[in-house]
Amino acid sequence: MYRYVWRRLPGSTPFRLLIALLLAAAVAAALWYVVFPWLAPRLPLE
Template identity: 65%
Template sequence: MYRFLWRRLPGGTALRLAVVLLLTGGAVAALWYVVFPWLAPRVPIG
């Protein structure tokens, strides 16, 4: 699956790596600032 995604990205290795890092950072930011704050009051932890 990752090989398929890697081949679908545009550009050479450097550009592909930059795109992967940006997409990963965006996903982490979305989780950190949107999903986790929404989920925190709903999780019964201590």
């Protein structure tokens, strides 16, 4: 999967690395602010 994403990114290697880091940050932010708050009340942690 990562190889597929890497091949589809445009530009040279440093630019690809920058885009890949931005994509990873966007996914992490979406998980942090959307998925985890929605899931927290449904987890039996207490």
